[in-house]
Amino acid sequence: MPLTKLEREAITDSMLKIQSIQASLEQVDDDKVTDLEGIHECLENADHSFRLALKDGSPEQKRSTR
Secondary structure, eight states: OOOOHHHHHHHHHHHHHHHHHHHHHTTSOGGGSTTHHHHHHHHHHHHHHHHHHHHHTOHHHHHHTO
């Protein structure tokens, strides 16, 4: 089922926030945050999931698979 425009905007907004968090964390010393590598992995997984949701839920993608 295709995502609505509002859903796509919400997911895109979340992706931009994740990217901002990732950029901010690059300025933090690894030793000062517990499990920083795990946090990076979690953020990457979330970003990947959102990208898949946008790809799989796009109206263009659904039309081409019918």
